[in-house]
Amino acid sequence: MAQQPSDQAAPKAADPPAPSSLPHPDATTPIPPQIITLTKSHLRRAHPSDAPAMAREANSPAVAKYMTLRWASPYTLNDAHRWIAYATAFRVPTTTNTTTTPDGNTTTTVEVVPSMQICDPATNTCLGSIGIKTKDDIEARCFEVAYWLGEGSWGRGIMTEVLPAYVGWLFETFPDVIRLQASVFEGNDASVRLLKTAGFVHEGTKRKAGVKGGWVFDILVFGLLREEWSLS
Template sequence: MSSQAESTAPPPPGPAAAIASDPVPPPIITTPKCIIRLHHPSDIAAMQRAADSPAVAKYMSYRFASPYTLEDAQRWLGFAMNFKAPGTDILTSYAICDPVINTYLGGIGVKTREDIEENTFEVGYWIGEASWGKGIMTEALRAYAKWVFRTFPNVIRLEGNTFGANEASAKVLRNAGFVYEGTRRKAAVKHGVVYDVLMFSLLREECPLDN
């Protein structure tokens, strides 16, 4: 289960002070099927195992490495633990974890925009194959969208884009309340295969924040 918007830029080195023995951050979101929290150095091994799958990488951008090594996980961790929404101290990339044992399952985050599009964020996500088909990603996306609207009062629109062939990801977006807006025909090429890109959005007024 993946969305092509997961990665946004080459990640910087991680903070030297962050070590695996540091306390794991508390969740920002708790649902029956998952918790969402900040990344932590202890996530690296589980992240690498979940991400190192051709099926997971298939519909991601080239920035999502395949094969996915421990070094790739370390680089992403450095990005996730440093990248903040412009003008804030709020990190935008989070870990999706098992609600019982807090094990890393996948990631979710937003890409911010500038200028006349600064009120729009683009959401990206992925989750390991072992977690597919359980409703985890839909629940995570629905809850995370609410968190974004609550946390960033200026955001009026969330976008989610996915390869046309990625039916599972399109289903996640629809089930999380996102509305299909159209198709960018033959807008992406990966490993020589041409794909349409499906465009979805969720507006603030379409996302109930009181539950």
């Protein structure tokens, strides 16, 4: 599943944009508090101290199997540091805080870090992450969602709880976004199940669209519209 950071993997040297080329807010730009507390995990922004846990969780062929070529495998400590630097620098503007003043409405543009670490609620240790890839041109009001968890955390319903919470946070934080989408490799049944449970609709299959290490596979496209989310 792609993400910007695509597949939660740090871009390679040739993959634009590099962290240094991303827009950095000036020191006074307010960044909203960002923590989502759930029962099986909590979501928070990445921190450099997450790197060892992240490398430990991400360094698995089973995790890598359904990720794009951007995902490093093996996944090293350096890959984790590169991704954390990228994810914390990747900020998406949104307009919030509309207030009515005697002169009319005032809006404030803030830049939000959309990528979040999925953490063990007891230890605050990183178990995986979730984030988005922004799109442009005619798709500027769509985000692509991507996520992963370390293998030791699979099958405990963690992502079933995380995905709807994150989706809700995205729609609330980015009022201009009208559609979320996700792309899933053929055979990734857990991810398909997860997306359907969260209300995403299987909109179609791009036949033989993916090639990875000699494996040619279909890519399933899922979408969730704002109005579908607000009805759920």
